[in-house]
Amino acid sequence: MTGQATPSTGSAAEQARIVIIGAGFGGIAAAIRLKLAGFDDFVVLDRADQVGGTWQANTYPGAQCDIPSILYSFSFAPKSDWSRLYPLQPEIQQYLATCVEHYEITSHVRLRHEVIDARWHEATQRWHVTTRHGSWHAQVLIGAMGPFSEPAEPELPGLDRFSGAVFHSAAWDHERDLSGKRVAVIGTGASAVQIVPQLQPQAETLTVFQRTPTWILPHPDRPMDGWPQQLFARVPLAQRAVRLGFDLLQEVLVPGLVHQPALLKGMEALGRAHLRRQVNEPRLRAKLQPHYSFGCKRPTFSNTYYPALGAPNADVVTSGITGVDERGITTGDGSHHEFDAIVLATGFRMTDHPMFDRVRGSDERTLSEVWAGDPQAHLGTTISGFPNFFFILGPNSVTYTSQVVTIEAQVEYILSCLRAMDRRDLSSLDVRPEAQRTFVQQMDRGLRRSVWNSGGCSSYYLSRTGRNFVFFPGFSRQFLARTKAVDLDDFHAHRAADHRHRSFPPTGRSS
Numbered sequence: 200m201t202g203q204a205t206p207s208t209g210s211a212a213e214q215a216r217i218v219i220i221g222a223g224f225g226g227i228a229a230a231i232r233l234k235l236a237g238f239d240d241f242v243v244l245d246r247a248d249q250v251g252g253t254w255q256a257n258t259y260p261g262a263q264c265d266i267p268s269i270l271y272s273f274s275f276a277p278k279s280d281w282s283r284l285y286p287l288q289p290e291i292q293q294y295l296a297t298c299v300e301h302y303e304i305t306s307h308v309r310l311r312h313e314v315i316d317a318r319w320h321e322a323t324q325r326w327h328v329t330t331r332h333g334s335w336h337a338q339v340l341i342g343a344m345g346p347f348s349e350p351a352e353p354e355l356p357g358l359d360r361f362s363g364a365v366f367h368s369a370a371w372d373h374e375r376d377l378s379g380k381r382v383a384v385i386g387t388g389a390s391a392v393q394i395v396p397q398l399q400p401q402a403e404t405l406t407v408f409q410r411t412p413t414w415i416l417p418h419p420d421r422p423m424d425g426w427p428q429q430l431f432a433r434v435p436l437a438q439r440a441v442r443l444g445f446d447l448l449q450e451v452l453v454p455g456l457v458h459q460p461a462l463l464k465g466m467e468a469l470g471r472a473h474l475r476r477q478v479n480e481p482r483l484r485a486k487l488q489p490h491y492s493f494g495c496k497r498p499t500f501s502n503t504y505y506p507a508l509g510a511p512n513a514d515v516v517t518s519g520i521t522g523v524d525e526r527g528i529t530t531g532d533g534s535h536h537e538f539d540a541i542v543l544a545t546g547f548r549m550t551d552h553p554m555f556d557r558v559r560g561s562d563e564r565t566l567s568e569v570w571a572g573d574p575q576a577h578l579g580t581t582i583s584g585f586p587n588f589f590f591i592l593g594p595n596s597v598t599y600t601s602q603v604v605t606i607e608a609q610v611e612y613i614l615s616c617l618r619a620m621d622r623r624d625l626s627s628l629d630v631r632p633e634a635q636r637t638f639v640q641q642m643d644r645g646l647r648r649s650v651w652n653s654g655g656c657s658s659y660y661l662s663r664t665g666r667n668f669v670f671f672p673g674f675s676r677q678f679l680a681r682t683k684a685v686d687l688d689d690f691h692a693h694r695a696a697d698h699r700h701r702s703f704p705p706t707g708r709s710s
Contacts, residue, residue, distance in 0.1 A: 217241035218328050218337040220314050220554070223252015225343030225591035225606050227295055228273060231302045232610045235275075238617060242337075243304070244330055246313035250299055251292040253347040259371040259390060260397035262288035265499055268423070269438060270445045270601040273298065277438055279431035285420040285500075318559035319586055324626040324693060326587065338626070341613065342558065343591040346669075349548040353385065357523040364540040368394060369547070377540055379403050383528060385520070386544035387413050389499045394544060395513075396503035405513045406536055408520055408528070411496065411656065412489045414470045418500035449600040450674050456494050456599055457672045460650040467493040477505035486515050495654025549659050550574060550668070560585040561629070572663040577635040577689065578682055579671065580609050586629040586693075589613045594668045595642040598675040605671075605678065612682035619685050626695040634689035645672030 217233065219226045222245035230243050249255045254262075264271050268281035271291070276298050282290060299305055312330040317340055319326055326340040350367040352358075358365065366372040368390040382402040384391055387409045399405045431438040455462030470493060478484040487505065489496075508515055518530040527537040550573070555566040561584055566574075569584060576582045579596025580589055591609050598605055616628055646652050646667045651660045660669040671678050 212327065212334040212336045213242075215240055215242045215335050215337045217339040217341060218317075218326065218335050219243045219341040219343055220317070220328075221245055221252060221343035221345060221348070221591075222247070222250040222299075222308055222310070223254065223343065223345050223348070224295065224603055225345060225609075226252070226341070227298055227304075228603070228606050229341050229343060229591065229610050229613065230304045230307060231273070231275070231298065232607075232614060234302060234304060234307075236614050236617075238614075241307055242335060243308045244312040244314055244328070244335075245308070245310055248310050249292070249296070250308065250310070251295050252343075252345050253369075254288055254292040254295065256348065256369050257371075257390070258288060258373070259368045259394050261393035262390070263393055263420075264291060265389065266449075266601045267445045269442045270449070271603055273603060274442070274607060276301070277431075277435065277442075279435070279438060280428045281423050283420055283423055285418070314554070314557060316557050316559075318563070319561050319588070321561050324586075324695075339587045339589070339617070340558075341589045341591065342554070342593075344552060344554045346549055346552075346592055347547045349552050349554075350543070351546050351548045352543055353520075353545050355520055355523050358541075360525050361523050361527075361538075361541060362525045363538060365543065367543040367545070375540065377402055380539040381537060382406070383408060383536065383538045383541045384544055385541065386546065387411065388544060388546055389413075389497060390546075391544035392499050392501045392504045394542065396501070396507040398542075399507035399510050399513050402512065405507075405510075406538070407508065407513070407515050408530075409486065409515055409517050410519070411491075412487045413496065414467075414489050414493050414498035415473060415504060416466070416470055416498060416500050417473050418502045420500070446600050446604065446675070450598075452494070453599050453674055455650070457645065457649045457670075460492050460494070460648075460654060463493045463650060466498075470498070474505065477502075478509055480509060483509060483515060486517055491656035492650050492654030494650040495656035496658045546659060550662050558585070558588070560588070573666055574662065574668045575635065575639045577630040577638045578609075578612065579605075579678075580612055580682065581628075581630040581635075581690075583630050583632045583635045586627040589616070595639070595671055596678070597669050598671050598673070598678050600675045604675050608675075608679045608682045612685065615684040619687060623687075623692070624695045625692050627693045628685075628687075628690045629692075630690055642667075642672060646670060 219229050222243050226243050233241050247255050264286050267284055268286040272278055278294055312332050314328060314330050316329040317326055326337045328335045350369040352367060364372060364375045377398060378401045380402055381404045382398055383406050384395060385408045395407060474484060474487060507513060516530060518532040520528055521531050522529045527535060529535050558566045574594040576590060576594040579593040591606055596605055651667050651670060660667050662668045
């Protein structure tokens with residue numbers, strides 16, 4: 200779906216019961232499930248000119264999912280003809296576009312509609328959402344911006360003086376031909392591991408600036424054409440069974456990741472063996488060997504990254520960058536490296552996403568002001584002081600499987616909230632501070648011994664206060680159970696008729 204921006208008619212705000220920010224996996228899942236559940240009065244706003252979210256933005260060479268395609272897709276929209284076990288970016292984006300068309304939500308989507316302000320008005324019990332093409336008044340706001348939607352660019356002195364090309368992996372400049380060029384790649388995370396093997400054969404020289412090496416495992420990717428596609432098309436139950444198998448396989452790691460990191464020693468051994476097998480040169484191997492526990496930072500797969508770094512035209516620099524000038528990069532050892540292009544594979548803004556400055560709650564404070572760099576929520580979905588705001592893939596919502604599994608669980612939770620509001624004739628729900636505080640404390644206790652907290656690394660999983668704000672410390676089934684239905688005892692509520700605050704007697708969950 201390419202689509203055009205749909206202009207608002209006149210200057211008056213449009214009305215919709217539900218506004219969804221973002222047209223990636225989270226926003227599209229919410230839109231489809233809302234429609235299937237009979238909630239048709241919604242609009243999806245996205246700043247891009249195509250749907251797809253992170254899979255629309257990240258078009259760098261080699262962009263590929265590191266979760267099997269059968270699991271990295273909606274359970275309610277299986278695709279039997281995935282071309283690969285681990286799909287590439289174009290196929291994932293096309294899958295999402297196909298879902299939009301198949302479930303007939305195209306008319307609900309407004310592309311090139313960047314949200315510049317969203318604020319809750321207590322008097323009207325409505326969210327007022329402003330975009331560059333008009334505004335909406337809505338009862339419910341769903342934030343599906345995604346954690347990997349805003350590039351993080353490093354603050355390198357002099358970077359703006361560099362005379363060559365500079366671009367982030369999430370904003371790839373396809374007009375730039377890097378063939379025969381001297382190319383620098385800053386960063387060694389998941390995107391860099393995919394980019395480097397694509398650039399190395401065509402560049403005159405390729406220099407990777409590494410702060411911390413990544414745990415890399417052999418890549419099990421393979422084509423899915425032939426009998427797998429035929430089987431899944433003819434026997435849908437077989438595909439569901441394989442999906443369940445991959446889900447359980449992912450979750451086998453949870454005890455080691457969350458409770459006993461020593462259980463991950465086998466994965467470390469596999470990573471070390473993969474490095475020894477692919478890198479013969481001792482000095483390079485020493486540079487690439489992680490010195491923190493497996494899983495502390497996000498591990499990834501590749502059969503081509505290590506060979507690319509061992510090529511004659513490649514180099515790995517571990518001395519920190521001290522500055523950039525017109526011709527290249529200076530490092531802490533005093534060396535100066537000249538380049539024609541610099542690729543920033545430096546990840547995303549997780550705790551300071553620009554949208555956090557644009558969403559204002561009941562006391563007029565923004566998410567950024569409330570969180571102060573330490574995002575917190577209840578069940579990773581609702582935030583105290585932000586009535587009728589639901590955050591998909593919010594703080595402490597991620598389980599160690601496909602994030603699509605988490606997204607679907609959160610969408611079901613949102614639906615249970617909407618049904619409860621309709622059944623009780625409520626205008627708003629605002630999670631109680633004590634309920635949110637209890638959940639956050641549970642997360643902190645559950646993650647205290649996890650490899651993410653104790654594995655000896657610094658990662659984007661930790662906020663500026665050192666708190667793990669990303670993961671849910673348990674199995675996905677535990678998260679699904681907790682988000683199956685809203686417990687109204689956790690919320691302050693207002694009647695729709697008179698907006699008066701209402702406290703409920705203890706009644707347990709409501710679905």
